[in-house]
Amino acid sequence: MKTVYFVLLGSVCSQAAFASPPVGKAVSVSGKVLLRNELDQNVKMTVLKAGDSLLEGSIINTESGGTAKLLMTDKSIVDIGPSTLFKIDEYKLKSVSDRKVGMSMDYGKIRAAVNSPVGKGGKFTIRTKAATMGVRGTELVISTDVDAPKDSKQPPKTQVTVIHGLVEVRDAKTTTTSAPVMLKTGAQLTTAVDAGPKVVNLNSTELKQVQQSAIQKDATFIQSIAIENNSKDGSGNTPTSASASALSAVSDSFKAGSNIPAVNDLGLPGTFSGNMDRPFRPVETFLGLPITLGVTFKK
Secondary structure (H helix, E strand, C coil): CEEEEEEECCCCCCCCCCCCCCCEEEEEEECCEEEEECCCCCCCCEECCCCCEECCCEEEEECCCCEEEEEECCCCEEEECCCEEEEEEEEEECCCCCEEEEEEEEEEEEEEECCCCCCCCCEEEEECCCEEEEECCCEEEEEECCCCCCCCCCCCCEEEEEEECEEEEEECCCCCCCCCEEEECCEEEECCCCCCCEEEECCHHHHHHHHHHHCCCCCHHHHCCCCCCCCCCCCCCCCCHHHHHHHHHHHHCCCCCCCCCCEECCCCCCCCEECCCCCECCEEEECCEEEEEEEEECC
């Protein structure tokens, strides 16, 4: 009988230890994503991996094929798209409602789901070169160009779409004494146009398209599995390299049976936890051979 074990590994942080506590972690990473911290001049740029901790001052740079999903300690989710430069400028978590969070994006696209409301004494802002978004508890998608149009004195264009909730937006030229533009669910604001910021209202289909284009797939489980081929073949012999390759192929598209223990959903995109204290082993077949799948969730 062939055996394939899928093990969810514990998080490993490759980032150097700092005195400040982690402010979040990378839940999922796809492609090449680079990480460094601007507050520590001795730390070199590293490759971000799923499970790595994030600190105040972290700078995340995704390449053209890279994406990342972040889970912050206030339960906010940040999806970072390809070709994006994203920073965690400030993160002070006195309490969930009285927190002070400042993030920025030089270019690219992010989706932020601020799941815990921000109280009157706190703030949660996301800044681009063209605008600053103030969030109290909402989901929004922000994209900004790398460069401004030629011969333009304005910063690169920023587009803000509110999936749900309320967002206040100030453009780069607006003073703090001026009233911000208030965007409600379905509103989309585009800066850097001749007539000033332009706001349009999207229908439900258009809004869903914007949301889906920014949500990054959670590959946490796929990227955290380990395959252990320590079983015997039908004749009692050690598996051959060919059978090992076949078992590896199974892991890419395996479908477990219906006898799966319950898994607790934290209610946040990109996160989950298991309530199992022992592996489960539904039996499947591959090329006519029985295969036992063992899955263990480690706390």
